Amino acid sequence: MISLFLKSLVGAVAVLLIAILSKSRVFFIAGLVPLFPTFALIAHYIVGSERSMADLRATALFGLWSLLPYAIYLLAVYCLCVRYSLPVTLLLATLAWTVAAAILVLGWSKI
Numbered sequence: 001m002i003s004l005f006l007k008s009l010v011g012a013v014a015v016l017l018i019a020i021l022s023k024s025r026v027f028f029i030a031g032l033v034p035l036f037p038t039f040a041l042i043a044h045y046i047v048g049s050e051r052s053m054a055d056l057r058a059t060a061l062f063g064l065w066s067l068l069p070y071a072i073y074l075l076a077v078y079c080l081c082v083r084y085s086l087p088v089t090l091l092l093a094t095l096a097w098t099v100a101a102a103i104l105v106l107g108w109s110k111i
Contacts, residue, residue, distance in 0.1 A: 007042055010038050010042075011038070011039075014033055014034070014036070014038055017030075017033050018030045018033045018034070021033065040063060043059065044056060044059065044060065047059045062108060065104055065108065066101070066104065068100060068104065069097045069100035069101040069104055070097070072096050072097060072100040073093050073094070073096060073097035073100075074093075076089075076092060076093035076096040076097075077089060077090070077093045080092055080093060
């Protein structure tokens with residue numbers, strides 16, 4: 001239970017940091033915070049401690065491929081924000097991420 005609390009605390013700190021940075025002169029750094037490997041560290045620790053090192057390597061490789069859906073999301077936000085409202089932009093970008101992530105998962109499971 002303490003482990004679960006600490007994991008949620010890390011997430012809350014990340015959200016707080018994003019909120020603080022978004023109001024500062026260096027607001028763009030708020031886009032870097034989600035890329036800090038907070039959740040990757042947790043996932044890699046759990047996989048590495050409960051499974052084989054080969055499974056950890058596979059998880060890390062999949063993590064590299066998972067950057068593609070994130071890049072598609074960012075590209076969609078970049079392109080759509082000049083045409084649509086913020087909610088529509090974020091909705092469409094999230095939809096683009098979802099489609100890209102689904103393609104990645106389906107493709108990965110076939111390999």
